[in-house]
Amino acid sequence: MQTTTRPVGSLLRQWRERRRLSQLDLAISAEISARHLSFIETGRSNPSRDMVLRLGEHLEVPLRERNQLLLAAGYAPAYRESGLDDPDLTVAREAVRRVLTGHEPYPAVVVDRYWNLVDGNESVAVLTEGVAPSLLRAPANVLRIALHPDGMAPRIRNLGEWRADLLGRLRRQVEVTADPALAELLAELRDYPGGEQEPAPGGIFVPLRLEHRGAELSFFSTIATFGAPVEITLAELAIESFYPADPETGEHLRRLR
Template identity: 55%
Template sequence: MTASPALAPPPAPPGAQAPFGAHLRHWRSHRRLSQQDLALQADVSTRHLSYVETGRSQPSREMVLRLAERLDVPLRERNALLVAAGFAPLYRARALDHPDLAAARQAVEQVLHAHEPNPALAVDRHWHLVAANAAVAPLLAGVAPHLLEPPVNVLRLSLHPQGLGRRVANAAQWRGHLLHRLQQQFAATADAQLQALHDEIAAYPLALADAGQGRSEPALAAGAIAMPLQLRTDEGLLNLISTVTLFGTPVDVTLQELAIESFFPADEATRQALRRLCERVQQ
């Protein structure tokens, strides 16, 4: 078993009532930028930026948004920056079933449904299941009921020994892949809940029957184009590759944080098996 890399300790996040300068310093540190680096990118003087961080100068609304853009701050945290600077939030955060998001919800449902008989699901920023198509249910046979209680965490479900973890043939490879994705998300968002989720699943034992017997993980097939998910089912071994779909230009917090994970068959046997599994559900 290969060791899973740990996430770097995050900069201490400012409290809800912290001044704007503390929030700005947090994000600048997280992006590993000096004041001079950020000042150059935002086209402001280093002295002015220093004054803003120390509270000696109050930024305009336009300055807050410019700094947030240069720091690639997620929309949710841009609202926090605006509030800390004394301005109203700009980006709305509504549940996907809100009437104003009807078009987005319909788009998600169309993508999921059109992907059948291949499995596809939508998750939020913490990997909680938002929606799934009919092809997902047959893959969850034998999963412990407590892992299916809302809110269902997809990473926990797929890697927990009482979830799909015991049926993943390339468990170490797949877990390493997902932990790397969590690291990338943490780097982008500085979200402490993602760090906690990373640490939790990194501690899961590989639950395969042969996990402790010194057997190596299956090597990637010759000509492979992506890391596959190799899942044991009663229809045989599924070889799946995944893609992620995001909303391209969201101005709503919920939509920016929504991702659709779609799985495609990597071989003909898997394509046929997925069709048979999905037909069972639809009968």
Template identity: 65%
Template sequence: MTVTTTAPPLVRSLGDLLRQWRKHRLLSQLDLATRAEISPRHLSFIENGRSAPSRDTVLRLAEALGLELRERNPLLLAAGYAPVYRETGLEAPHMSAVRDMVRQVLAAHEPYPAVVLDRYWNRVDANDPAWLFGLGVAPRLLEEPVNLLRVSLHPEGMAPRIANLGEWRAHLLSRLRQQVTMTADPELARLYDELIRYPCDQPEPRVELPGPGEIAVPLRLRYEGRELAFFSTMATFGTPLDITVAELAIESFFPADPETAEVLRTTNWQAAVGSTRG
């Protein structure tokens, strides 16, 4: 299956952009106008270029469409307004509070693995126990930027060590497919099209159904003759106003059984990571 997008990245007309996003969200003019609290007549005039909306109206339409911050700036530019949301590198001095918060979360989660991802699933940061996920991975897959979906599912990545590869692969691809649908981002669509071509010798469930006693899809990873089992959670910033911050996500992995917890608690992660780097 190939995921395609319906919103081209470069469209000059505000009306065209709104119409494409509205159709992508399967909304009628009445639906969108109601959500944005404007009249359907006004929305029709905006889409046809007969009315110039205020900046507030453009932002309300973007909110009603469920657009992420990255997608809102093109609407503002098309309407003749300056972008509102900036994209700041994490290395910028005024982003120090964000860097400190991320590192505190990563450190506090030890001895369990945690990674920080950007919009495209590239690794931004990780704690020492996340070293587990890089074991046996081809060096070329660990060159920056390290894409964690590619590392997870590539036959030269983690895939040979994932005991439930079919189940975990279906879970990851489902998450990415939903992200493509929401953002219409062609780069994410290309990543999805790449990943689905990777081989998998296990059945991939079309629908995730719990087995006896299961509460979430686990990651089952082979490690030194054992099988470690993890659940994961994803955390994001609650009220971001910067594109970089809005697109950061921290995925934290927790042991799914006592044996995994014991291995993680008794491993000297700093020594393990140091020996690899040395």
């Protein structure tokens, strides 16, 4: 848990401005007076615990950062963070494993907030074949694996498009979370070679076009998260599942299976 010495009012104002909301907009949404909100932001009024949680919810502040708001206001954190091996997360862990296994023979990965690989099914080997072992050692970061010159990048036929999509997703995550570690990761990835390329007009998604043993595979992906989580670990997990974007890719994966 990161702590901060900044006043809670200053932090709330920063989140409001990041969300591009006026004081009146937020006050109406949170059903409080604009005057009260102004007093909170300037430090003239100390918000209650419930008020901090209410404003954090209406500002869509991530759970990790809501705890920081509470600490800044002098209250104990409201949301706990457990290891994925915690007994209380057994049901969630088993559900994730069922999703991964059931997705075979297509690749699927589970990542945390920082895009570190938490779990994956056996078919992920199709994606990581030829990747430098140093990139696969824990904590393996899937964005580094994808875009590093020693990772998947040399095998990605449409690297510019795929790179632009991944960096765009990370940029939006930085905007939502204001997390400096994610901002550092974005700066690192931008320094990798490959450039960014706008997708060709007329498509319906940006595919991952990947060379594998002499064949060109084409994938699209979906991302799943837990609904209504109140625990930080679950809130920050995402399952990305890759599907064949053409019949040839599906047949190639089934033969490998």
